[in-house]
Amino acid sequence: MSWLEKLMPSRIKTDTKPSDKRNVPEGLWTKCDGCSAVLFRSDLERNLDVCPKCDHHMRIGARRRLGWFLDPDSGVELGASIEPEDILKFRDSKKYRDRLTQAQRATGEKDALIVMKGTVKGNPLVAAAFEFKFMGGSMGSVVGERFIRGAEVSLRDNIPMVCFSASGGARMQEALFSLMQMAKTSAALAKMSKRGIPFISVMTDPTMGGVSASFAMLGDLNLAEPKALIGFAGPRVIQQTVRETLPDGFQRSEFLVEHGAVDMIVDRRDMRDKVASILAMLTKKPTTN
Amino acid sequence: MHLNFLEFEQPIAELEAKIEELRYVGNDTEINISDEIQRLESKSKNLTKQIFSSLSAGQISQLARHPRRPYTQDYIDRIFTDFEEMHGDRAFGDDPAIVGGIARLNGDPVMIIGHQKGRDTKENVRRNWGMPRPEGYRKALRLMQLAERFKMPVLTFIDTAGAYPGIGAEERGQSEAIARNLLVMAGLKVPILCTVIGEGGSGGALAIGVGDRVMMLQYSTYSVISPEGCASILWKSAEYASTAADAMGITADRLKQLGLIDQVIEEPLGSAYRDVDGMATRLKDALTENLDLLTAMSVDKLLDARYDRLMGFGRYKDLAV
Numbered sequence: 001m002s003w004l005e006k007l008m009p010s011r012i013k014t015d016t017k018p019s020d021k022r023n024v025p026e027g028l029w030t031k032c033d034g035c036s037a038v039l040f041r042s043d044l045e046r047n048l049d050v051c052p053k054c055d056h057h058m059r060i061g062a063r064r065r066l067g068w069f070l071d072p073d074s075g076v077e078l079g080a081s082i083e084p085e086d087i088l089k090f091r092d093s094k095k096y097r098d099r100l101t102q103a104q105r106a107t108g109e110k111d112a113l114i115v116m117k118g119t120v121k122g123n124p125l126v127a128a129a130f131e132f133k134f135m136g137g138s139m140g141s142v143v144g145e146r147f148i149r150g151a152e153v154s155l156r157d158n159i160p161m162v163c164f165s166a167s168g169g170a171r172m173q174e175a176l177f178s179l180m181q182m183a184k185t186s187a188a189l190a191k192m193s194k195r196g197i198p199f200i201s202v203m204t205d206p207t208m209g210g211v212s213a214s215f216a217m218l219g220d221l222n223l224a225e226p227k228a229l230i231g232f233a234g235p236r237v238i239q240q241t242v243r244e245t246l247p248d249g250f251q252r253s254e255f256l257v258e259h260g261a262v263d264m265i266v267d268r269r270d271m272r273d274k275v276a277s278i279l280a281m282l283t284k285k286p287t288t289n
Numbered sequence: 290m291h292l293n294f295l296e297f298e299q300p301i302a303e304l305e306a307k308i309e310e311l312r313y314v315g316n317d318t319e320i321n322i323s324d325e326i327q328r329l330e331s332k333s334k335n336l337t338k339q340i341f342s343s344l345s346a347g348q349i350s351q352l353a354r355h356p357r358r359p360y361t362q363d364y365i366d367r368i369f370t371d372f373e374e375m376h377g378d379r380a381f382g383d384d385p386a387i388v389g390g391i392a393r394l395n396g397d398p399v400m401i402i403g404h405q406k407g408r409d410t411k412e413n414v415r416r417n418w419g420m421p422r423p424e425g426y427r428k429a430l431r432l433m434q435l436a437e438r439f440k441m442p443v444l445t446f447i448d449t450a451g452a453y454p455g456i457g458a459e460e461r462g463q464s465e466a467i468a469r470n471l472l473v474m475a476g477l478k479v480p481i482l483c484t485v486i487g488e489g490g491s492g493g494a495l496a497i498g499v500g501d502r503v504m505m506l507q508y509s510t511y512s513v514i515s516p517e518g519c520a521s522i523l524w525k526s527a528e529y530a531s532t533a534a535d536a537m538g539i540t541a542d543r544l545k546q547l548g549l550i551d552q553v554i555e556e557p558l559g560s561a562y563r564d565v566d567g568m569a570t571r572l573k574d575a576l577t578e579n580l581d582l583l584t585a586m587s588v589d590k591l592l593d594a595r596y597d598r599l600m601g602f603g604r605y606k607d608l609a610v
Contacts, residue, residue, distance in 0.1 A: 081607055081608040081609035081610075082605050082606070082607050082608075083605060083606045083607075083608065084605060084606075085604050085605050085606050087547075087604040088536065088537070088538055090536055090537075091536065092523035092524055092533075092536065093523065093524060093525075140603075141602075141603030141604050141605045142603075142605050144602070144603050145603050145605055148600060170491075170513045170514070172513060172514055172519050172522065172523060172537070174513075174604075175512060175513050175536075175537040175538055175539070176511060176512060176513055176537070176538070176539070176544060176547070176549050177547075177549070177602065177603055177604060178513050179491060179492070179495055179512075179513040180495075180549065180599075180602035180603065181602065181603060182467075182468075182471055182492060182495055183471050183474075183475070183495060183498075183499045183599050183602065184599050184600060184602050184603065186468060186471035186472045186475060186499075187471070187472075187475035187476075187499075187595075187596055187599040187600070188600075189472055190472045190473070190475040190476040191475075191476075191596070193472070194476065209492070210491075210492055210513070212464040212468075213452075213463070213464040213467040213468050213492045213496075214467075214468050214471055215468070216464070216468075217462075217464045217465040217468040217469075218468050218469070218472055230464075231459050231463075231464065232452060232454070232458070232459060232463040232464040232467070232492070233452075233454030233458075233459065233463070234454075237454045238454045238455060238456060238459065241453075241454045241455060242454075242455050242456055244456065246456065247456070250456070250459070251459060259460050259461070259462065260462070261462045261464070261465055
């Protein structure tokens with residue numbers, strides 16, 4: 001704050017933080033969280049929301065993700081008719097019902113997981129993606145049910161399933177119902193595994209708690225986007241428990257590869273090719289490359 | 290303030306201290322005070338009944354982790370014979386936060402797996418306060434698969450605040466260890482009978498909690514996050530733990546109502562630690578009864594029913610129906 005501004009009475013003071021330029025239309029520019037470069041929104045979108053300067057992978061919404069991943073216009077949504085219910089009449093500082101309404105308005109989605117049947121390079125599959133902006137991608141009854149409806153289509157049509165995770169974990173407002181979704185989704189994967197139907201898990205930033213401790217870690221292949229936070233307990237909880245400084249890069253994708261939890265890190269711009277190629281091999285189909 | 294008693298148990302503790310004192314005096318003198326002792330004992334019983342008839346979810350969550358509450362090993366000693374404890378995950382180490390091994394229940398071989406807390410600080414350090422690391426869950430997995438090979442039912446006893454949130458635990462794949470157990474338990478070809486005996490803390494509990502039947506002792510709890518954890522995130526202060534406990538519905542009775550567990554096993558007056566033998570008898574009866582039903586089913590039927598049970602979890606609106 002300059003001396004001149006300090007002298008001004010607060011009523012005439014205006015907020016002029018550098019990030020708050022009012023003359024620029026909203027959404028035209030985006031600042032990279034990785035390198036702080038200011039990027040032209042449409043350039044960024046063309047680059048699948050990966051920073052062209054530092055390759056930082058930004059979080060993206062479920063529908064855009066699936067739109068890029070699936071062949072154009074091939075996706076048919078599964079479980080769209082399922083909507084959340086406030087079974088416990090849960091209320092903290094806000095009612096769960098109100099939180100749901102707010103999240104639905106903000107994202108245009110009914111809940112945090114979108115599942116579609118579609119094709120990738122002509123090969124049919126089921127693809128699921130988390131909408132992180134919907135209550136932190138938290139898993140409640142709807143997420144679990146949509147996941148298994150996807151798995152049921154996989155089983156019925158004998159086609160692979162791919163899930164892009166981005167979640168803080170279980171949804172507290174649905175309490176034990178949420179926890180049980182871990183068992184439910186894993187049971188469906190047990191069935192697929194027994195039938196030899198591939199499940200590929202792609203972990204994106206962040207994949208934590210109940211989601212990482214269930215289907216996200218159960219891929220026939222576990223893939224991860226670069227530098228995604230992946231783990232069971234949150235870094236803050238761990239720090240408070242062990243009272244040590246956490247190692248550099250703790251719980252990031254690279255750390256998980258090093259410790260054997262993830263098969264490979266895949267750049268978002270290579271994701272579609274890579275997954276298509278892997279699935280083609282697992283299902284004995286001709287090469288997609 | 291009587292140590293080893295919770296705040297709401299203090300009136301009972303005071304009365305009992307008085308009875309003890311009288312007994313002590315009674316031994317020394319010729320005066321017959323047995324009438325007085327009897328009167329106080331019945332008063333204490335009524336008081337306990339009264340206090341325990343209207344416990345809040347927060348109070349029950351305290352009882353579930355009462356320092357005197359019986360742990361897995363206490364039940365193993367009283368319910369089973371021929372227990373042979375088995376150690377290690379064959380890959381990294383042995384985790385004393387989970388005990389497991391083969392034993393006999395009414396003469397029949399079974400596999401036992403349970404969380405184990407310590408009674409004193411030294412034992413708690415060794416058992417990490419009953420919070421398992423990945424090697425604990427992988428030991429459990431090994432024992433379950435062994436049980437499947439030798440066609441023994443699996444009995445699990447759940448009593449943990451949660452899986453341990455530590456650096457090493459993350460490095461060795463805490464998430465994967467839990468997830469793997471969920472997947473394997475869903476398809477294990479022997480009956481699995483789970484009982485929450487104390488704290489059912491989140492994924493760390495569920496990792497040995499997927500089965501054909503899930504029972505809870507009356508004053509145990511089962512939740513997606515501890516009331517303190519929930520309160521500190523949603524209410525921004527752990528002081529709201531009891532409000533959070535209420536909101537989440539973590540008690541046996543509430544979870545039975547919601548259809549999330551199958552059976553509540555009633556505890557003796559004043560909760561399990563007041564009569565551990567009595568509690569063990571009730572638990573043994575429930576285990577025997579349920580196991581008889583499960584072992585009578587064919588493997589296919591058992592697995593179908595388990596799958597349907599798991600698929601039934603969740604409440605949502607389906608506009609297509």
